[in-house]
Amino acid sequence: MKKPTQLKQENLALLADNIVVPTYDRSRVKAGIVHVGVGGFHRSHEAYYTDALMNENDALEWGICGVGLREADRRMRDTLQEQDFLYTLIVKHPDGKVESRVIGSIVDFMLSVDDPMAVIDKMASEETKIVSLTITEGGYNFHPATGEFMFDNPDVQHDLENPDNPKLVFGYLTAALKKRRAAGLPPFTVQSCDNVQHNGDMTKKMLLAFAGKQDAELAEWIEANVCFPNAMVDRITPVTSPADTELLAADFGLSDAWPCTCEPFCQWVIEDHFSNGRPAWEKVGAQFVPDVTPYEKMKIRLLNAGHSVLGLLGSIHGHETIDGTVTDPLFASYLRAFMDIEATPVLDEVEGIDLDAYKDSLIDRFGNPNIKDSLARICLESSAKLPKFLIATINENLSTGGSIEYATLVIAAWCFYSDKGLSRHGVELDIVDEMKDELHQAARGTEADILSFLRLEPIFGDLAGNAQFAARYTEQVKALYEDPNIARLMKNILAGS
Ligand code: CS2
Numbered sequence: 001m002k003k004p005t006q007l008k009q010e011n012l013a014l015l016a017d018n019i020v021v022p023t024y025d026r027s028r029v030k031a032g033i034v035h036v037g038v039g040g041f042h043r044s045h046e047a048y049y050t051d052a053l054m055n056e057n058d059a060l061e062w063g064i065c066g067v068g069l070r071e072a073d074r075r076m077r078d079t080l081q082e083q084d085f086l087y088t089l090i091v092k093h094p095d096g097k098v099e100s101r102v103i104g105s106i107v108d109f110m111l112s113v114d115d116p117m118a119v120i121d122k123m124a125s126e127e128t129k130i131v132s133l134t135i136t137e138g139g140y141n142f143h144p145a146t147g148e149f150m151f152d153n154p155d156v157q158h159d160l161e162n163p164d165n166p167k168l169v170f171g172y173l174t175a176a177l178k179k180r181r182a183a184g185l186p187p188f189t190v191q192s193c194d195n196v197q198h199n200g201d202m203t204k205k206m207l208l209a210f211a212g213k214q215d216a217e218l219a220e221w222i223e224a225n226v227c228f229p230n231a232m233v234d235r236i237t238p239v240t241s242p243a244d245t246e247l248l249a250a251d252f253g254l255s256d257a258w259p260c261t262c263e264p265f266c267q268w269v270i271e272d273h274f275s276n277g278r279p280a281w282e283k284v285g286a287q288f289v290p291d292v293t294p295y296e297k298m299k300i301r302l303l304n305a306g307h308s309v310l311g312l313l314g315s316i317h318g319h320e321t322i323d324g325t326v327t328d329p330l331f332a333s334y335l336r337a338f339m340d341i342e343a344t345p346v347l348d349e350v351e352g353i354d355l356d357a358y359k360d361s362l363i364d365r366f367g368n369p370n371i372k373d374s375l376a377r378i379c380l381e382s383s384a385k386l387p388k389f390l391i392a393t394i395n396e397n398l399s400t401g402g403s404i405e406y407a408t409l410v411i412a413a414w415c416f417y418s419d420k421g422l423s424r425h426g427v428e429l430d431i432v433d434e435m436k437d438e439l440h441q442a443a444r445g446t447e448a449d450i451l452s453f454l455r456l457e458p459i460f461g462d463l464a465g466n467a468q469f470a471a472r473y474t475e476q477v478k479a480l481y482e483d484p485n486i487a488r489l490m491k492n493i494l495a496g497s
Pocket residue numbers: 195233234235236237303304305307308377378379385
């Protein structure tokens with residue numbers, strides 16, 4: 001095999017014809033966007049849309065400066081820096097077709113752990129018009145059950161005491177907005193791209209809580225002047241595997257140390273509400289709407305919850321990937337029944353969207369055999385995800401008298417998973433969760449107190465006190481602990497409805 005070409009700006013012209021490359025002059029790109037949290041999701045989504053826009057229109061003022069707030073972001077920064085901030089997006093179709101395009105919209109990357117003031121100054125500079133975020137559900141620091149900002153987080157205490165050297169995003173946004181205000185500059189838009197319902201409103205609420213503790217007047221100014229558009233973002237993006245790097249080298253003659261793989265489907269629905277201008281993302285497929293609520297609820301309660309249903313039940317059964325799980329007919333039927341019987345009745349109507357077609361499309365997307373999305377990725381940080389993805393649906397069904405069977409088994413499975421950390425075959429599961437220890441402790445108490453897991457109030461609120469839920473949960477947990485044959489329990493539920 002010919003030695004693959006190293007991904008670098010100077011080599012773009014040498015790349016094979018089967019790779020799409022940026023056609024704009026990257027040396028003229030200005031970073032109008034500062035993005036916090038450059039992971040797979042940002043690279044397959046916002047950075048992709050922005051690159052497409054720059055390729056088609058001359059929108060060169062909308063380049064992206066990546067920011068990493070954690071030491072763990074160093075590897076991404078170093079890798080991208082080595083490649084002139086270029087990377088390859090590998091789009092894998094269900095029929096085996098693979099499209100590769102080099103994305104050029106990221107033009108810089110800063111690590112706050114190296115120089116916090118430099119990041120604050122960058123956000124505060126006139127060139128910056130938008131600060132966008134993919135900081136994961138847990139990054140918003142809201143109490144899962146009450147939705148309030150958690151001031152008892154030690155990092156928050158640190159940030160309140162060290163406004164020039166913060167750790168969390170709210171410290172950075174506050175310091176940068178303060179500088180802009182003092183300099184007479186218009187504020188930037190704060191644009192969340194995470195799977196949090198009303199992600200803009202939530203970001204605003206959290207930022208105002210934090211900023212208000214530091215400077216009440218500044219908080220008032222933020223409230224009156226900064227826009228926080230809500231948005232629904234969607235593209236399945238598995239963790240990059242060594243096979244992706246090898247595929248690029250073998251089939252495209254390209255050496256990229258950290259490409260990004262994703263499905264062909266891509267959707268971004270945004271409320272058109274910006275403080276300081278925005279890219280014309282609608283020219284490359286984004287939808288601007290007055291109210292994103294019905295779209296985001298539909299996505300979070302069907303796609304993300306559906307992932308968690310497959311992730312937790314599938315892990316115990318011994319499946320490893322989403323496609324492997326959803327092509328198992330029992331899991332596909334269970335997922336569909338969960339979506340139809342429990343999730344759909346508590347959704348709002350989405351004008352112009354056929355929910356049945358949407359659910360069919362989800363099953364197809366999950367089944368894409370070339371997207372090897374691991375159940376470990378899906379179950380990652382379940383404590384930050386399930387309250388909004390699944391527990392909200394349970395609570396709504398409890399209050400309307402709807403079915404709770406399907407979702408309750410997922411909670412019972414989560415207890416077993418957190419307690420034992422094993423599949424039904426005794427294979428160890430790779431659990432990554434900020435609350436892993438608390439989850440494990442609570443789940444371990446199950447044999448002595450069957451509702452022990454549910455007593456994790458920040459996650460479950462007062463579900464343990466709901467007699468109907470507690471009764472169903474008790475039966476399912478007992479059955480699962482007696483025999484972790486999750487398929488048998490799933491079949492029983494399906495047979496009962
Ligand atoms: C997944 C999401 O990890 C999860 O919770 O459901 O990462 C999902 O793949 C994306 O939201 C798709 O848009």
